[in-house]
Amino acid sequence: MSKHPTTWNNQMIKRMNKEMVLNQVMESAPLSRADIVQQLGLNKGTVSSLVNELIEEDLIHESGTGESSGGRRPVMLLFNEHAGYAIGIDIGVNYILGVVTNLAGGIVHEKLKKTRDLSVHQLTSLVSATIRYLMEQVPPSKYGVIGIGIGVPGIVDTAGKVLIAPNLKWQDVDLKRILEKEFQCPIFIENEANAGAYGEKRFGAGRNSHSMIYVSIGIGIGSGVILNDELYRGSNGYSGENGHTTIIVDGKECTCGSRGCWEAYSSEFALLQSAEQHEHLAGASLEDLITLADAGNPAALELFQTLGTYIGIGIANLIKTYNPEQVIIGNRIRQAEHLIRNPVMEAVHSSSLPFQRAGLQINFSELSTYSAAAGVSAFAIEGFLKFSQRPLAGPGFPV
Structure with a gap:
């Protein structure tokens, strides 16, 4: 027999309140029970009961006392990040x-x-x-x-x-x-x-953005979109395949079977393919090419200049489509930030209008290769x- 609707509703409300209390501790600790009452608007008895449950479940714990505003010093609460x-x-x-x-x-x-x-x-x-x-x-x-x-x-x-x-x-x-x-x-x-994108939003360069695009550039290219603080997946979960948007009609063949994809010009794979055209660069890895460019090798420097330009063109398209607060460039290409930043920014500026760039930040990943x-x-x-x-x-x- 199913539960009575009132009982089910009460249980759901309790779970939602418990989640709110835990989130408040996670975001604002150290804080007291009285702080939670004030910040969430729940009554004192409800907060006390839920805090006790969370302590029993080892998700939060008490630690020392805080400043008193008169009367007993409050016991402070901390999130137990080592519970699992x-x-x-x-x-x-x-x-x-x-x-x-x-x-x-x-x-x-x-x-x-x-x-x-x-x-x-x-x-x-x-x-x-x-x-x-x-x-x-x-x-x-x-x-x-x-x-x-x-x-x-x-x-x-x-x-x-x-x-x-x-x-x-x-x-x-x-x-x-x-x-x-x-x-x-x-x-x-x-x-x-x-x-x-979610990793950078939670822990990295996107912590303070409400709308951002994370461009992952490794062997391929993908993008993750955060809109209004939520990950946008599309109606069926297939959004973000910007690496396979066309930037050059009838251009290079891409691994997806199409031609002229952004990925075919702006990925690590595209960089390595271009390196094969230079006898002394053939077989070099991304790290090898960065080392050569840092040493002043003209061919390696030119490869990164071209790569950055194509990355910037694709980012300009994303800016025109989504009008985000921030674009974050990440994955393995993050290692070459110092070599591609200027051509990326130049291409973004030349391929977009001032009002489209107003307030926009373009950053490289804080989490490096750990974002995903x-x-x-x-x-x-x-x-x-x-x-x-x-x-x-x-x-x-x-x-």
Whole structure:
């Protein structure tokens, strides 16, 4: 028999209030119970009861006393960021980066594995092995591993299936189902650029922006869009494929099968392809080319100048489309910031109008290559802490 509607409503209201109290502690700690009453407008008894529950569940704890405004000094509350841990995995075209984070997003352990031309089975097996390794590194805590987030450079549907990832040569890979067979905790699969955008919004250069675009430039290009503080995924979850918008009609062939894509001119892959046209640069990596450019090599410097120009043209298109407060350039190309910043800015200015750039910030990632891994870890953490969206409590998890 289903619960009486009044009982269900009361439980849902309690969960929502509990979530509000926890979020307030996370955002504003240290603070007292009286501070929470004042800031949230809840009554004293409700706050006291919910705080006691959160302390019992080890999600917050008391620490010392604050300043008194008359009478007893208030006991201060802190968020317990070590009550559990999340695992974030960024699957790149030629690497897998895995991190363990606490509930505040702080990285406590990481593992980077270089990869090359692996099959779907080989790569998913390596992802599983990386997760198992990271699980062994998780510090003891009340809740252990509360979730696993995976960022993939491709189109991911809302059920966690990778519909297509051209640079990985993946199509219709049900990654969530594959991982759920082995790991008994919530699994979150997200497009890598969306994850990077969320990572920068939560922990990086986008913390103070309400609308921003994160441009992930590695072997390929993707973009993640934050509008009104929310990640914009599109009606079916497929937004952000700006790397495959056309910037040159009938231009270079792209890995997606089309021609003239932004990715074909502005990605790490495009840079390496251009380097192959120079005998003394052939076979060089991104890091090699940066070293050569820093040493004054004319050909390497010209490659980065051209790359920055094409990146700027694509960013100008994004500015015209979304009118964001901020654009953040991240992923592996972040290493070349000092070489591409000027041509990027010059191309943005020459390809857009002053009113379109008014108030706009163009920054490079604060999280460097960790943006996506931090972002998918944040999805796992938020899933764990959203009491109002958890219909039933998992084993040992708070309701």
